[in-house]
Amino acid sequence: MESGRNTKQKQLILSILKDAELPMSINEIYAKVVDQLPKIAKSTIYRNIDALLSQNLIDKYHLNDNEVFYRIKSDRNEHKHFVICDDCKKVFDLPSCPIHEIESTMEEEGFLIKKHQIQISGICKECIGKSKNKY
Amino acid sequence: MESGRNTKQKQLILSILKDAELPMSINEIYAKVVDQLPKIAKSTIYRNIDALLSQNLIDKYHLNDNEVFYRIKSDRNEHKHFVICDDCKKVFDLPSCPIHEIESTMEEEGFLIKKHQIQISGICKECIGKSKNKY
DNA sequence: ATCCGTGCAAATCCTTTGCACCACG
DNA sequence: CGTGGTGCAAAGGATTTGCACGGAT
Numbered sequence: 001m002e003s004g005r006n007t008k009q010k011q012l013i014l015s016i017l018k019d020a021e022l023p024m025s026i027n028e029i030y031a032k033v034v035d036q037l038p039k040i041a042k043s044t045i046y047r048n049i050d051a052l053l054s055q056n057l058i059d060k061y062h063l064n065d066n067e068v069f070y071r072i073k074s075d076r077n078e079h080k081h082f083v084i085c086d087d088c089k090k091v092f093d094l095p096s097c098p099i100h101e102i103e104s105t106m107e108e109e110g111f112l113i114k115k116h117q118i119q120i121s122g123i124c125k126e127c128i129g130k131s132k133n134k135y
Numbered sequence: 136m137e138s139g140r141n142t143k144q145k146q147l148i149l150s151i152l153k154d155a156e157l158p159m160s161i162n163e164i165y166a167k168v169v170d171q172l173p174k175i176a177k178s179t180i181y182r183n184i185d186a187l188l189s190q191n192l193i194d195k196y197h198l199n200d201n202e203v204f205y206r207i208k209s210d211r212n213e214h215k216h217f218v219i220c221d222d223c224k225k226v227f228d229l230p231s232c233p234i235h236e237i238e239s240t241m242e243e244e245g246f247l248i249k250k251h252q253i254q255i256s257g258i259c260k261e262c263i264g265k266s267k268n269k270y
Numbered sequence: 271a272t273c274c275g276t277g278c279a280a281a282t283c284c285t286t287t288g289c290a291c292c293a294c295g
Numbered sequence: 296c297g298t299g300g301t302g303c304a305a306a307g308g309a310t311t312t313g314c315a316c317g318g319a320t
Contacts, residue, residue, distance in 0.1 A: 004274075004275080005274060005275065005318085005319055005320075006319075006320095007274095007275060007276080007318080007319075009275080009276075010275090026309085026310090039276095039277070040276085040277080041276070041277045041278065042309095042310090043276085043277075043278085043310085043311075043312085044275080044276060044277075046309095046310065046311075047275075047276085047311090048275090060200075062197055062200075062201060062254070065195075065197075066197060066201060066203070068201070068309095083241070083246065083248075085246075086249060092246070094237070094241075095237070095240060095241075096237070098233035098234060098236060098237050099233060099253070099255070101233060102229070102230070102231070102233050102255075105230060106218070106229075106230075106255070106257075109260070110259070110260030110263065111218065111220075111227065111257055111258070111259055111260060112257045112258045112263060112270060113218075113255055113256075113257040114221060114256055114257040114258065115255075115256055115257070116253065116254060116255040116256070117253070117254040117255075118234070118251065118252070118253050118254075119197070119251060119252040119253075119254075120234070120237075120241070120248055120250075120251040120252075121248075121249055121250055121251070122241075122246055122247045122248040122249040122250070123246070123247040123249065124245070124246055125244070125245030125246060128245065128247060135247060139299075139300080140293090140294050140295075140298095140299060140300065141294075141295090142293080142294070142299095142300060142301080144300080144301075145300090161284085161285090174301095174302070175301085175302080176301070176302045176303065177284095177285090178285085178286075178287085178301085178302075178303085179300080179301060179302075181284095181285065181286075182286090182300080182301085183300095203284095
């Protein structure tokens with residue numbers, strides 16, 4: 001179980017991600033971390049995120065047309081996808097994963113799927129409510 | 136039908152995209168364009184791609200962990216998704232789109248889907264063949 | 271005491287922007 | 296002709312890297 005040294009920076013980043021139910025961007029993580037460690041460098045965030053990724057403790061997501069987000073993996077390694085609102089940028093859970101059926105088809109054709117991601121965006125209920133005829 | 140001036144740069148970019156069946160990156164487009172217009176600036180590519188996007192003539196894709204690709208829209212506006220090989224980076228068609236079922240569920244919950252994208256990556260048949268036990 | 275991880279600054283990479291000039295219509 | 300598009304160079308934003316120092320083991 002290779003995991004490097006246990007610095008307070010890494011502990012803090014990990015605990016912030018554990019507390020977040022939804023994916024966070026580097027800037028969101030940084031903003032939270034700075035509250036408790038004002039001198040931390042953003043490069044430290046990047047380096048620790050990389051470490052956590054290769055330790056398979058977090059997942060990387062691309063939402064909002066290319067923005068990168070990170071989210072802790074749960075104990076039971078739950079499989080999740082997300083949806084973002086183009087207007088308020090809030091992130092929501094996708095109820096289910098529609099990829100698995102496709103996977104078997106592709107693997108019959110010899111393509112070995114390693115990972116997949118779904119990006120859905122649109123307007124959430126709340127934003128639709130706020131502006132009656134914009135959409 | 137707003138479409139701006141018809142410069143040779145824009146014509147060339149569009150014709151290159153028309154010839155390509157699969158999504159192309161900015162660099163791939165640039166490499167092809169430079170052959171015929173050696174003095175073209177990469178910023179011209181970016182600006183024309185933006186124009187083509189807002190004219191709805193091309194689609195934007197994110198493949199290979201965040202790389203951006205563009206592809207011409209067909210006459211009948213076909214709906215397509217792609218898959219990339221992590222090893223050789225070749226891009227393949229996804230046989231079908233598994234999102235539509237999800238859409239109705241989400242819209243019942245009040246979320247209006249504007250667009251969606253799927254990213255699947257893994258190892259293609261050919262690359263699996265080349266290295267017996269790497270994967 | 272060792273040496274890995276950090277903070278800081280500079281370097282990179284990709285994309286966007288400002289501006290003078292050129293060419294499409 | 297007029298003005299919108301171009302090439303060039305510089306600016307921007309996100310991420311990575313080099314390096315000396317300090318803290319974790």
